Amino acid sequence: xxxxxxxxxxxxxxxxxxxxxxxxxxxxxxxxxxxxxxxxxxxxxxxxxxxxxxxxxxxxxxxxxxxxxxxxxxxxxxxxxxxxxxxxxxxxxxxxxxxxxxxxxxxxxxxxxxxxxxxxxxxxxxxxxxxxxxxxxxxxxxxxxxxxxxxxxxxxxxxxxxxxxxxxxxxxxxxxxxxxxxxxxxxxxxxxxxxxxxxxxxxxxxxxxxxxxxxxxxxxxxxxxxxxxxxxxxxxxxxxxxxxxxxxxxxxxxxxxxxxxxxx
Amino acid sequence: xxxxxxxxxxxxxxxxxxxxxxxxxxxxxxxxxxxxxxxxxxxxxxxxxxxxxxxxxxxxxxxxxxxxxxxxxxxxxxxxxxxxxxxxxxxxxxxxxxxxxxxxxxxxxxxxxxxxxxxxxxxxxxxxxxxxxxxxxxxxxxxxxxxxxxxxxxxxxxxxxxxxxxxxxxxxxxxxxxxxxxxxxxxxxxxxxxxxxxxxxxxxxxxxxxxxxxxxxxxxxxxxxxxxxxxxxxxxxxxxxxxxxxxxxxxxxxxxxxxxxxxxxxxxxxxxxxxxxxxxxxxxxxxxxxxxxxxxxxxxxxxxxxxxxxxxxxxxxxxxxxxxxxxxxxxxxxxxxxxxxxxxxxxx
Numbered sequence: 001x002x003x004x005x006x007x008x009x010x011x012x013x014x015x016x017x018x019x020x021x022x023x024x025x026x027x028x029x030x031x032x033x034x035x036x037x038x039x040x041x042x043x044x045x046x047x048x049x050x051x052x053x054x055x056x057x058x059x060x061x062x063x064x065x066x067x068x069x070x071x072x073x074x075x076x077x078x079x080x081x082x083x084x085x086x087x088x089x090x091x092x093x094x095x096x097x098x099x100x101x102x103x104x105x106x107x108x109x110x111x112x113x114x115x116x117x118x119x120x121x122x123x124x125x126x127x128x129x130x131x132x133x134x135x136x137x138x139x140x141x142x143x144x145x146x147x148x149x150x151x152x153x154x155x156x157x158x159x160x161x162x163x164x165x166x167x168x169x170x171x172x173x174x175x176x177x178x179x180x181x182x183x184x185x186x187x188x189x190x191x192x193x194x195x196x197x198x199x200x201x202x203x204x205x206x207x208x209x210x211x212x213x214x215x216x217x218x219x220x221x222x223x224x225x226x227x228x229x230x231x232x233x234x235x236x237x238x239x240x241x242x243x244x245x246x247x248x249x250x251x252x253x254x255x256x257x258x259x260x261x262x263x264x
Numbered sequence: 265x266x267x268x269x270x271x272x273x274x275x276x277x278x279x280x281x282x283x284x285x286x287x288x289x290x291x292x293x294x295x296x297x298x299x300x301x302x303x304x305x306x307x308x309x310x311x312x313x314x315x316x317x318x319x320x321x322x323x324x325x326x327x328x329x330x331x332x333x334x335x336x337x338x339x340x341x342x343x344x345x346x347x348x349x350x351x352x353x354x355x356x357x358x359x360x361x362x363x364x365x366x367x368x369x370x371x372x373x374x375x376x377x378x379x380x381x382x383x384x385x386x387x388x389x390x391x392x393x394x395x396x397x398x399x400x401x402x403x404x405x406x407x408x409x410x411x412x413x414x415x416x417x418x419x420x421x422x423x424x425x426x427x428x429x430x431x432x433x434x435x436x437x438x439x440x441x442x443x444x445x446x447x448x449x450x451x452x453x454x455x456x457x458x459x460x461x462x463x464x465x466x467x468x469x470x471x472x473x474x475x476x477x478x479x480x481x482x483x484x485x486x487x488x489x490x491x492x493x494x495x496x497x498x499x500x501x502x503x504x505x506x507x508x509x510x511x512x513x514x515x516x517x518x519x520x521x522x523x524x525x526x527x528x529x530x531x532x533x534x535x536x537x538x539x540x541x542x543x544x545x546x547x548x549x550x551x552x553x554x555x556x557x558x559x560x561x562x563x564x565x566x567x568x569x570x571x572x573x574x575x576x577x578x579x580x581x582x583x584x585x586x587x588x589x590x591x592x593x594x595x596x597x598x599x600x601x602x603x604x605x606x607x608x609x610x611x612x
Binding site for chain 2: 046082180188190249
């Protein structure tokens with residue numbers, strides 16, 4: 001149960017503390033800065049890159065044999081440009097996620113959790129310069145196996161609790177603005193409407209969504225303070241090939257500070 | 265000895281931690297490169313290929329215009345050189361796109377915009393706003409939103425300059441409130457170069473009491489020349505104030521794009537007569553493409569047909585063809601408007 005005693009995990013005197021938080025529930029807020037890279041061949045064959053931020057609200061339950069986590073409001077925003085810098089692409093995204101990972105039996109001084117997550121997210125790309133073609137968007141629902149590794153490490157003259165996580169898509173489904181035509185077309189009433197949506201089953205041959213992260217976990221000050229935080233780096237990347245092989249790729253490099261407040 | 269074992273164990277943990285962390289970061293960064301299609305270079309050949317290929321996959325009128333786009337490639341591609349300057353390359357690509365003879369096809373750079381405007385250059389101008397101002401408005405016109413509005417005897421005349429100018433429902437309510445005691449309404453969309461078809465729908469929905477089929481839209485669904493999805497387009501009556509009396513719509517060759525759509529919507533209504541010259545066309549919604557050197561490409565990517573399955577790409581013909589004459593203009597008369605007034609007053 002190393003992950004429940006972040007500050008002094010390698011020392012025996014924190015056993016009491018571990019028992020106290022074995023069945024803890026936390027509400028959490030993640031915030032951070034990101035650097036995004038996207039390519040949407042419906043829009044162009046160019047890479048758009050730029051800064052942004054993330055904000056996520058969630059609930060985390062630690063049980064003896066598993067961790068369950070809800071991300072019930074996850075927002076991202078990036079403003080990106082291609083190399084020529086004449087086009088600005090606003091890239092908002094939002095999603096929901098439920099993750100559960102179970103503790104594996106491990107012989108060493110580390111913990112491994114394995115499980116999965118259900119993830120639903122929407123990702124939009126808005127480029128005002130592109131007239132009728134200014135909006136492209138994907139809604140994706142997916143199942144992803146997930147693993148977490150917790151281990152202690154010592155550097156900079158002290159002990160740290162390190163958490164690493166990785167998830168990869170298994171299967172999913174997307175509803176999105178079609179690859180061809182323009183995003184804003186004639187509606188059946190003769191006015192301007194979003195052209196419509198197309199759907200596609202997502203499998204490993206036409207879709208991949210990978211997330212890896214590395215975090216340092218730390219308690220807040222105070223002997224009896226049950227709250228903790230983690231700081232880390234997350235790489236999130238998805239790529240999807242449409243029915244006519246027009247690709248969408250979106251990568252996020254995120255520096256994240258996550259605050260966890262115990263509620264019971 | 266015990267102290268040295270602890271140090272060794274700690275050292276091993278540090279090393280393992282950093283190796284794993286570094287490994288993850290390396291995988292993350294390299295996967296992204298491997299899994300993403302490389303950026304397109306901005307050399308002249310790549311720019312030319314981007315323009316040709318996007319047009320090949322998205323343009324909707326090759327067959328209608330009888331253009332063999334592969335033949336165009338064979339004629340223009342050999343003229344692209346690696347050491348071409350941007351202006352020279354732009355002019356070459358503009359000449360290639362000009363072969364499509366389409367006002368919705370443009371190449372936009374910081375120093376020029378390629379265009380095809382000949383659909384109206386070879387036709388009579390058929391409109392003079394200053395003539396309308398001097399001899400019909402005479403300072404009496406009201407500006408209701410984007411509309412210029414005046415009563416001419418027993419008819420109401422409304423000029424709408426651009427479908428890019430937003431229309432509110434209140435604007436239309438005010439205009440319709442002024443028609444009730446009149447013999448008819450003239451809507452002048454001459455020289456209106458287009459804008460939003462949403463404004464066209466808003467206006468047309470005020471002039472019908474029943475849902476009417478006004479045409480068919482064909483939306484591009486794939487890279488093939490005939491990859492389209494057919495949509496029936498209807499104008500539905502507005503819930504509020506409407507006018508179904510006699511209406512005349514005035515058009516000329518500079519009535520383009522959304523104005524052509526509006527004219528087609530109105531032409532499908534039984535109480536409407538189109539007077540003037542054929543509209544300029546522009547019956548395909550343009551799609552845009554961002555190019556590697558910052559230029560912007562725009563091509564028509566849908567097709568609109570009237571209920572008789574005739575494309576409106578070359579324009580909507582008038583019910584009554586009228587041209588303005590120099591003689592009438594020198595007398596301060598607008599022949600097209602005069603004909604509309606006579607029609608609404610029950611004279612031909």
